[in-house]
Amino acid sequence: MDVELARFNMIEQQIRTWDVLDPKVLNLLRDFPREEFVPDQHKALAFVDMNIPLDHGQTMMQPKMEARLLQELSLTNQDKVLEIGTGSGYLTGLLAGCAHSVDTIDIFADFIETARGKLKAHDLNNINYFEGDAAPGWDGEGPYDAIIITGSLPTLPESYKLNLSLNGRLIAIVGQAPVMAAVLIQRLEENSWHEVSLFETSLPPLINAEPPSNFVF
Numbered sequence: 001m002d003v004e005l006a007r008f009n010m011i012e013q014q015i016r017t018w019d020v021l022d023p024k025v026l027n028l029l030r031d032f033p034r035e036e037f038v039p040d041q042h043k044a045l046a047f048v049d050m051n052i053p054l055d056h057g058q059t060m061m062q063p064k065m066e067a068r069l070l071q072e073l074s075l076t077n078q079d080k081v082l083e084i085g086t087g088s089g090y091l092t093g094l095l096a097g098c099a100h101s102v103d104t105i106d107i108f109a110d111f112i113e114t115a116r117g118k119l120k121a122h123d124l125n126n127i128n129y130f131e132g133d134a135a136p137g138w139d140g141e142g143p144y145d146a147i148i149i150t151g152s153l154p155t156l157p158e159s160y161k162l163n164l165s166l167n168g169r170l171i172a173i174v175g176q177a178p179v180m181a182a183v184l185i186q187r188l189e190e191n192s193w194h195e196v197s198l199f200e201t202s203l204p205p206l207i208n209a210e211p212p213s214n215f216v217f
Contacts, residue, residue, distance in 0.1 A: 001044065003035060006046070006047040007029075007030065007034070007047060009047065010029075010034075010047040010049075010063050011026060011029055011030065014049050014062075014063055014064045015029065015063060015064050015067045015068075017064075018064040018067070018068055019068070020064070020067040020068050020071050021071075022071045024098065025067060025070050025071045025098075028070075028094055028097045028098065029063075029067060029094075032090075032093055032094060032097060032122075034046055034047065034063065034090055035047070036118060037060070037088040037089055037090035037093070037115075037118060038052055038060065038088070038090075039052070039053070039054060039055075039088075047063065049062055049063065049064065050062060051203070052088075054087060054088060054111075055108070055110070055111075056108050056111075056207075057204060058085075058087055058108075058111075058151070058204055059087075059203065059204055060087060060088045060090065061091070061150065061203070065182075065201065066090070066091050066094065068182075068198070068199075069091075069148060069171050069182065070091070070094050070095070070098070072169075072171060072184050072198060073095075073098075073146045073148065073169050073171060074169065075095070075098035075099045075145075075146055076098075076099070076100075077098070077099065077100055078100050078145070079098075079099040079100055079145035079146050080099070080100060080101050080103075080141075080144050080145050080146075080165075081095050081099045081101065081102045081103070081144060081145065081146045081147070081148070082102075082103050082104075082105075082138065082140060082142065082144040082146070082147040082148070082163070083095055083102055083103070083104040083105070083147075083148050083150065084105055084134045084138060084147070084148070084149040084150060084151070084206070085105070085106060085134075085149065085150035085151045085206065086104045086105065086106035086111050086112055086115050086129070087106065087111060087115075087150055088111075088115065089104075089111070089114065089115025089116075089118055089119055091148075091150060092104045092115055092119060092127060093118075093119050093122065093124055095148070096119070096124045096126050096127050097124070099126070099145075099146070100126065101126045101127070101128065102126060102127045102128070103127075103128045103130065103140050103141060103144075104127060104128070104129055104130070105130045105131070105132055105134045105138055105140070106130075106131065107131070107132065107133050107134070107207050107208075108131075109131050112129050112130075112131055115129070116129050128141075133207070133208055134206070135153070135157075135206045135207065135208040135209045135210065136157055136159070136208075136210070137157045137158075137159030137160055137163070138159075138160075138163070139159070139163060140163075142163040142164075142165075143163055143164055143165040143168065144163055144164060144165060144168060145164075145165050145167075145168045145169070146168060146169050146170070147160055147163065147164060147168070147169075147170040147171070147172075148170075148171045148172075149170075149171070149172040149173065149206070150203075151173070151203055151204060151205055151206035151207075151209070152172075152173040152174070152175065152176075152180050152202070152203040152204065152205045152206065152209070153172060153173070153174055153205065153206060153209050154174075154175065154176050154205070154209060154210065154211050155174065155210075156172050156174050156183075156185075160172070161185060161187065161193055164185075164186075164187040164193075165187065166187055166188075166189065166190070167186065167187065167188070168186070168187045169184060169185070169186050170184070170185040170186075170187075171183070171184050171185075171198075172185075173201060173202075173203045176211075177202055178202065179200070180200065180201055180202050180203065181197045181198070181199065181200050181201070182197070182198040182199050182200075182201055183195055183196065183197050183198065184196050184198055
């Protein structure tokens with residue numbers, strides 16, 4: 001496989017056509033080697049328009065979704081970012097390339113250790129790694145300027161919205177299969193948020209994500 005041609009085609013045929021046009025994001029996608037973060041048995045799929053299986057029943061998002069969510073966060077080099085779900089570590093690296101710092105959390109220790117090794121090899125030293133269950137929320141070292149949740153949630157815990165700084169942005173995949181949507185939430189004031197639905201999609205849920213209550217009348 002011609003890796004650089006495959007990367008070029010991924011950007012031009014998948015990512016640009018999904019309205020990802022921010023030069024900073026496109027340059028980062030060109031420079032940061034996605035293929036290094038794909039499991040060995042799936043290397044041939046590194047640039048294919050699909051979710052790639054990871055261990056523990058998790059997935060690495062489609063390239064166009066990673067790119068679109070990164071663009072929607074509108075990160076600056078002053079931003080403090082919280083990532084829920086380290087996974088392969090690829091999106092973690094993209095976030096770190098745009099932001100001042102990234103706190104990344106995963107419930108699986110092997111995901112954290114593998115990602116840490118790969119990201120340190122690229123001299124990304126602005127990442128803090130945590131092992132834990134963040135399905136109910138994660139206070140950490142907040143508030144955060146941006147939060148991204150890489151697994152789906154039936155409903156979004158209020159604690160995540162409260163952990164945003166003023167003007168902070170949060171992206172999450174909310175709903176239950178087959179109806180899920182990527183939502184972007186911005187904190188406008190202390191008790192005011194703006195929410196917009198970006199697109200429909202489907203992702204495996206965060207481990208231990210609580211299903212919505214079923215009320216009986």
